[in-house]
Amino acid sequence: MATAMDVETPMDAGGEYELDLGNLLVARARDPVRLSNGTAMTEEERDAEYVESGRELVQELVDRLFNMPSTVDKAGRLVKLPKPSLQLPREKPLPKARPMTKWESFAQTKGIKKRKRSKLEFDEGQEEWRRRHGYKRVNDDNDIPWIEAKSGDEPGEDPFAKLKESKKERVAKQEKNQLENLKRAAKQGGKGALPSTLQLAATSLAITGSKQSSQRVSKTDLGDAAGLASTATASIGKFDKKLPGEKPAKKLGKHRKFLPVVDGEGKEKELITNVMRKVLAENDFSGLDVNKAVRAHNVEESGKPSSKKIGGKKRADGAFKKGGSRKGMSPGGKPGRSPGKAAGRSEKKSSFGGKPGGKAGGKDRKGSKR
């Protein structure tokens, strides 16, 4: 698992373990098959060891999280996790490179490098800086007021129409090149090599009358289509004459079905009860004392808990720390848990009044959130 070298590996009573707060990951690479005196464990002992070890690790992770600097949020306390130190593998394969266009491959063989050109260019005729392309561009053909006649000009020919024609030709040539490039890309890498906007067009059915054959239509598809078409009448096909040997259509459209108007007693009551349970469960806030939560929220917002509450909190803090440290040393971790828990319970009333970022025990904080 540990690909990155900077994954934290602290020690505790059970040995070394990996901790990555960014990924909320904690793991111990140790197989507890043998006791310290060398005898093999039984199946039950091993299971118990795994459970206990897992519990300790999760406890450690939670303790760390609750000791991190936190901010107050609507839903409770918010902790900003550090950057994950363990790199997870990528989910999807790397995207394939786009096939090169004809120019790109030519430029590569010739060693031609693309160079960045400035957006603006100085226009000699207009004597100002103008865009290289687009509206109000440099040397725009549309801006030329007149064209001087040359000796080689044919009489009767419109030079402006000639300019327009040449522009049209250049655009058409570029479009043809683009199309050629796309065709080549599709030939090399299949449909996936095309840009996503064109993929659908590449799969579209052939236009009627064209020589290109489309996907093969199966017999059942034809039957389904005929069945649907036969019922597309005013009477939904009810009074239509059937041809000799015609079978009823297999695939009919969906029709909405409702419970019977009167005799659905059992089913209807069931529906009402089910929906009622769902609605009541969704809106059940009986476990939450809204007033208390609002008061706690107000205290946290103002950041001024009453002095009495601070006193109570400090005492509870000490009690928890003591418990926590003892837990860490004890092999099972169980005897150490009780003082911490007791402190959490005694402190319950004042737990809302904690300053953001204060060092309260993990368990108390959890209790107060709910």
Place this chain on the structure above:
Amino acid sequence: MRPLDEAEMTQVLEKLHKFVGSNLKHVLERPSHEGPDGKGGYVFRLHKQRCYYVSDALVRRATNVGREKLFGLGTCLGKFTKSGKFRLTVTCLDLIAAHAKHKIWLKPSAEMSFLYGNHVLKSGLGRITDNTAQYQGVVIFSMSDVPLGFGVAAKSTQDCRKLDPNDIVALHQADLGEYLRMEDEL
């Protein structure tokens, strides 16, 4: 006339729940004392985009009337809009007033204003149920406990104390005046 499907039922019950809260159970499991054995209950029926709260004995009798001819049956709770939303109408007032969780009582001076379709202002607020949350459905009563209409609390009970006399306390949704103003639409 047909029973509601599940999506419609959810919409109707959720809307009712806004006003009656956990009393929804009593609304749905209320005995009607009708029918041959007198053990009938109440069901919902949809007819011409309107949802009706009907005793099942009445549903049976209503099946004798054709769909075109049937105007209405039982208590009309509200109607489904063309976009598929459900709105309560004033006709359901008696039902939700009997089971309401959150109530507002109006001072006699503010009653007429409310019955003309205006919102409830702080100056007209006589009493309000404790713990009313913001946007909670509330039934509006006169000081003599006559239900006048219903709406939505614009502010929670605690916030109401700090308001100016001209601030809105409850947003109007329906009132008894609609029986006159919208007689042909109900």
